[in-house]
Structure formats: C-alpha cells, structure tokens
Amino acid sequence: MQLSVLPFLLLLVLAGRKAASLSKSVVTLYPPWFSVLKNDPVTLRCEGSGIPENSSTLWLHNDTIIPVQIQDYNIIANNVTYSGKYQCQRGQSALSDPVKLEVFPDWLVLQTLKLVYMKGEPMVLRCHSWENKHMSKVTFYQNGKGRMFLQRDSNFSISRVNNDDSGDYSCAAKIGNRQEMSRVVRIIVQDPSLPSSPSKIWYYILFYLVMGILFAVDTGLYFTVKREVNGSKKDTRYLLTRWHKEPEDD
Structure with a gap:
C-alpha cells in the first residue's frame, strides 16, 4: 500500500467513528x-x-x-x-x-403506552375523561363483548401479557348523567420467537420462492445438458459404427 493513501483511509475511519458516535x-x-x-x-x-x-x-x-x-x-x-x-x-x-x-x-379516550407489546411485558391502560371530569362505573372492554373489566378507578393493568391479550380495547364510564364510550384502540401482542411483522413474513416467503425458482432452473439446466451430452454420445457412436461398416475401395 502506498503511503499517500494512508492519510485518506485514516480520515475515512475517523469520519465513520464520528458518525457512529453521533x-x-x-x-x-x-x-x-x-x-x-x-x-x-x-x-x-x-x-x-x-x-x-x-x-x-x-x-x-x-x-x-x-x-x-x-x-x-x-x-x-x-x-x-x-x-x-x-x-x-x-x-x-x-x-x-x-x-x-x-x-x-371526545368525552373519553383509552390511553396506552404503546400499541405493540412483546409477550411477557406489562401493559397499563387508562380511561381518561375530558378535562378530568369525574367518572363512575369505569368499564374496560376487549373485543366488544369478549372480555369486560369493571374498575373502581380509571386504570387497568396486566402484569404479563400473552397472545390472548391482543385485540380491540375500549372503555366506558358515566360522566354526570351521561354514559360515554371511548374509541376503539387495537393492541397487538407479539411473540419474540415468531416473525414480528408482515414484512418479515414476506421476506421468508420471497426467500423460499426464489430458492425454489433457482432449484427448478438448475434442475432444468442439468437435465438439458445431460440430454445434449447423451445425444452427442449417440451421434458419435453412430458415426463410428458406420465408419467401421463402410466397404473398402477396390
């Protein structure tokens, strides 16, 4: 390596370290x-x-x-x-x-720290009213009629979520004489041992699809070459046979 190239390479290394540390x-x-x-x-x-x-x-x-x-x-x-x-x-x-x-x-909103939880993580939900107006009979729903949680306060928590905790959540409460319902919030619980997003699933599908196409092409080329080689051998044997059988000139 020429010595004139070394300062340039050192500058590249220092710039890369600075960008990484930023x-x-x-x-x-x-x-x-x-x-x-x-x-x-x-x-x-x-x-x-x-x-x-x-x-x-x-x-x-x-x-x-x-x-x-x-x-x-x-x-x-x-x-x-x-x-x-x-x-x-x-x-x-x-x-x-x-x-x-x-x-x-709105009058009510269901609040959560995030929309995607990993299996085993704690989850906290909060039913929040407009301008913190007093609420009574706070109820949390999962998937409409699937699961219902009646709380004395505005918070609901799960210490360790699992796959069954995925779903559409909402909350309802009485504010004065009004019965109000929040919008639905979709919460997903992912298993870290499984692909975590559709993009990863499509990655695996495309990977195996490409591998299958390459295998099919490779197999086709193999049999095509083998057929051509076998055909060439037959033509060679045919010519040799005819050459031996031809009569000699007088």
Missing part, C-alpha cells in the same frame, strides 16, 4: 400517553446523551419547524391540529425518530 435525540411525552383529549396539557422533552444543558433545541411538527428552541416544549392541545408527528434535534445530536401525538375531541 447519537439520536429522543422525544419523550409527559404524561406518557400519545392519545389525548382537547385541552389536555402535554410536555414534549428533547433528550440526548452527553449534551450540555444550555444547548439549543430544534423542534419539528409534521416536518415544519416550530419557532421555539427550548428543551421542554409545553402545549395545551386545544385543537386537533396539534395532532401529528414531533421530532427534535438537540445540540450536535442527530434528528430524533418521530413521536406521534393524537388529539381527540
């Missing part, structure tokens, strides 16, 4: 629910490792820059236009992954 910022919700009702207060915090406290923060809402540069972005979700994806970039860290916030103009 961690992403993280958006955290307080309270931690991504589904809220109108007039709910929400704090979005931008965090990152090894970033000074006085670092400026870039905020994005649906890919549009928000004119604030503080770490904690506080909102009162008094309009559904606050719905959408939020991202941040703090200091020299990379842009965060998007966090989706949904604002509903």
Whole structure:
C-alpha cells in the first residue's frame, strides 16, 4: 500500500467513528400517553446523551419547524391540529425518530403506552375523561363483548401479557348523567420467537420462492445438458459404427 493513501483511509475511519458516535435525540411525552383529549396539557422533552444543558433545541411538527428552541416544549392541545408527528434535534445530536401525538375531541379516550407489546411485558391502560371530569362505573372492554373489566378507578393493568391479550380495547364510564364510550384502540401482542411483522413474513416467503425458482432452473439446466451430452454420445457412436461398416475401395 502506498503511503499517500494512508492519510485518506485514516480520515475515512475517523469520519465513520464520528458518525457512529453521533447519537439520536429522543422525544419523550409527559404524561406518557400519545392519545389525548382537547385541552389536555402535554410536555414534549428533547433528550440526548452527553449534551450540555444550555444547548439549543430544534423542534419539528409534521416536518415544519416550530419557532421555539427550548428543551421542554409545553402545549395545551386545544385543537386537533396539534395532532401529528414531533421530532427534535438537540445540540450536535442527530434528528430524533418521530413521536406521534393524537388529539381527540371526545368525552373519553383509552390511553396506552404503546400499541405493540412483546409477550411477557406489562401493559397499563387508562380511561381518561375530558378535562378530568369525574367518572363512575369505569368499564374496560376487549373485543366488544369478549372480555369486560369493571374498575373502581380509571386504570387497568396486566402484569404479563400473552397472545390472548391482543385485540380491540375500549372503555366506558358515566360522566354526570351521561354514559360515554371511548374509541376503539387495537393492541397487538407479539411473540419474540415468531416473525414480528408482515414484512418479515414476506421476506421468508420471497426467500423460499426464489430458492425454489433457482432449484427448478438448475434442475432444468442439468437435465438439458445431460440430454445434449447423451445425444452427442449417440451421434458419435453412430458415426463410428458406420465408419467401421463402410466397404473398402477396390
């Protein structure tokens, strides 16, 4: 290797290490629910490792820059236009992954920390009322009439979820003289030992399909070549036989 190439390679290695060490910022919700009702207060915090406290923060809402540069972005979700994806970039860290916030103009909302749980994880559900109005007879439903949980408070939890806990969840409660029902939330419980998404299932299907096609093509080529070789051998034997049987000239 020529010595003039070494500085260039060293620069590439250092640049790769710097890019690898550049961690992403993280958006955290307080309270931690991504589904809220109108007039709910929400704090979005931008965090990152090894970033000074006085670092400026870039905020994005649906890919549009928000004119604030503080770490904690506080909102009162008094309009559904606050719905959408939020991202941040703090200091020299990379842009965060998007966090989706949904604002509903309803009386009740069923809140959960996430929509996809792994088998064995704890799950917490919360039935939340508009402007925290007093609720009574709080009831949690799974798959409509499939399962029903009557609670004294607004929270319901499962210590370790399994496959039977997948389904459509909702909650109902009495607010004053009104009986209200939340929207349905679909929650999925995945088994880590199985493919976790349709894309992975299609990956395996395509893999075995391609392997089957290659095997069929290879087999076809093998028998075609073998047939041609056998045909060539027969032609050679035929010519040799005729050559031996031809009479000699006088």
